[in-house]
Amino acid sequence: DAFVQRVWEWVDEYGTRIRAQLQKIGCSCDWERDRFTLDEGLSGAVREVFVRLYEKDLIYRANYIINWCPRCQTALSNEEVEHKDLSGHLYHLNYPLADGSGRHVTVATTRPETMLGDTAVAVHPEDERHSDLVGLNVELPLTGRTIPVIADEYVDPEFGSGVVKVTPAHDPNDFEIGRRHDLPEIDVMNGDATLSAGAPEAYRGLDRFEARKRVLADLENEGLLESTESHEHSVGHCYRCHTVIEPRLSLQWFVKMKPLAEPALEAYRDGRLRFHPARFGNIYENWMVNVRDWCISRQLWWGHRIPVWYCRNADCGDPIVSREDPAECPKCGGGLRQDEDVLDTWFSSWLWPFSTLGWPDETEDLKAFYPTHTLVTDPGILFFWVARMVMSGIEFMGDIPFTDVLLNGVVRDSTGRRMSKSLGNGIDPLAVVDQFGADAMRYRLIASSGLGTDLQLDHEDIENAFRVGRNFGNKIWNAVRFALPYLEGWDGTLPETDAPCLADRWILSRFNRAVLEITDYFERFRLQDAADAAYHFIWDDFCDWYLELSKHRLRGDAGEEARAAAAGTLGTVLDGWLRLLHPIMPFITEELASHLPKAVVRDTLVMGPWPAASAKLADAEADQAFDELREFVSSVRNMRAEYKVDPGRGVPVVLTGVSGPLQTGLEHEGAGVRTLARLTEIQYADSVPEEPGAQAVLRGGTQVFLALEGLVDLSKERERIEAEHERVKSFLAQTRAKLENKKFTAGAPPEVVDREREKLHSLVEREALLVEKRGALSRSP
């Protein structure tokens, strides 16, 4: 509660400050330029990290071509740029040679306005077509400038004319070429992408797209626009305001990434760091290998100020990087000016695994919770966040922050688009929580997205999307509510009995298997399978069969010893199962567990132990007997439904050739079975009665006869038996063909062959019985 209180105070405080700030500057949009500083919370750690990296020479300031959003007027990192395929134009421009020969070279560009900043044209050094040009000059149209022809390996002779215009201040590759050849860098644009004083006077002040039209028109007038062709290419856009970005030469702060990436890559390669699903490891590795320096300065009004100061006295010296705000210049005592820029938000996020625990102080929390085990996150921020947390963890804590990274799927709408606020196709989680409950939402999300796969939900039909979770919550709520009265006085143990009843043996065996399965699924991050296993255990096995069969014992109808045994089993299974489900539906399981007898639940589920499997509970005999019991009940129910027997009406059944497991099952659970199938009695006979009735043959060979005088239509019964016979026949044919194939019996593993033989054996028996029945029916009137 104290923590939540603190969070709300923080939100209030900063919310108020943000609103005040926005009002002050009359801002209705988030790209207006102003700033305020986060001077609390984690900024101490952020500043510490900046200073340490700077001292290790891992932070530097440099002029470089960065991605620039002219609308936000800030630098963007590569990850903040989204590329969209657009159909645009490729323009071919002619630049006349300056030797008066009348010859020209042709260059291609998608951004003609940048030609105003060209400072060379380049050809490949081994391109024989153009080797005579190298060293000559060309006249740069519209500018009155003359620029050289240079040779550089970067140029691809296969592409276009093999001649490239070089604009060092407006293109990253050209920038590199310019540095290699010591070319001037002419910046022709302002921060808002209007043409600057670097451009000829005629274009100054024009917006970049306006300038593009003007340049093209002017070139056309001079006969220097060779041609225009349509061109598909991908164009970078700002991830926030979707404006086309402009590569821009500017002075920014960078983090050197190679030295940080190497140990982070090593951690993955030697297996200390694992990704689920594993394929994300390749993506991580690829990024780490090709990592580029990280531009961390942003020209925004929101964020941590860069802890760098400059002396107002120009020429005084290096920037001052400091943990404390310096009052004056340590060299000359002059006034200082702090760097205007703030840090990229990820520069604080990458410290999250330790900065939130009090770092750089050596706190108890830090000792207890660093490193942790699993990070669960969206695959979209693998580079932004995950990779960088690994790097900072190794750099500042000496160890990776977590060993396992679980990348969950993305929720999409019914047409497959990612849900987002701007598309308006999202689902408000709080509305879902209101209508269906937090657990219902959580269950649905976990249960329908397999490891590494996305999930589609229809945002226009929330009912359909989330009712599964709500219904499941209701089901277990009702089941526990039903069970609670029978658990009064239960001491939390499983009673020792000489002759435990079959249903108890079976549900315990089944529960034991559920513990093993679900534990295994969680350990392998197969959350969907864990949810599915928990769901079917409680709904199908526990509610539909175990509870129904145990009601009479729980009421005490079978005596005190049987009641206590049933109650103990009921409690043991429920208590353990609530723990298994707890990670998936934390609230409802915690609530329900709190109603179990105090002797059992001493602590909350979230703090309590995970259920342990016990080999003693595994019971193959009970499993098989129960399976056959279930098949028997189902077959009776099916026949009753086929012949539309009044649900309230009990009927007798006659069994012939009862299999061993079913015999065992009926001896122990006959009373319960009669209730489930609405049977008045279960008779055993050596042969099937001659009178008309509904018949079935179970997998174990048991023949079931339901005397339904007056209800059974012989032709319908013939059809039923016929259909059943056809199914068994085709299955039998397949099995037989397999076993007659020498290559199969020789090549397949012995246990597979044995299994097929057993299958064949029981199928042969069933088929014979069905043939006999079919014959009998066709002889009947």
Place this chain on the structure above:
RNA sequence: GGGCGAGUAGCUCAGCUGGUCUAGAGCGCCUGCCUUACAAGCAGGAGGUCGCUGGUUCGAAUCCAGUUUCGCCCACCA
């Protein structure tokens, strides 16, 4: 341009190391039930040539190759 994922019932998804798969679940659909935990439930049922083509194998939804559709990530080709 490079890399990756997905395509299985009307819908949303499972099916992991090829053989209990005669391919499952939930929702939806059809039939019958208000059976004292639960009608947001119970019981029964219908519904699929596993995107397409070829290959490997005794055996393929599963492995391989090709192909097609959708989606994602990465990338400086003017």
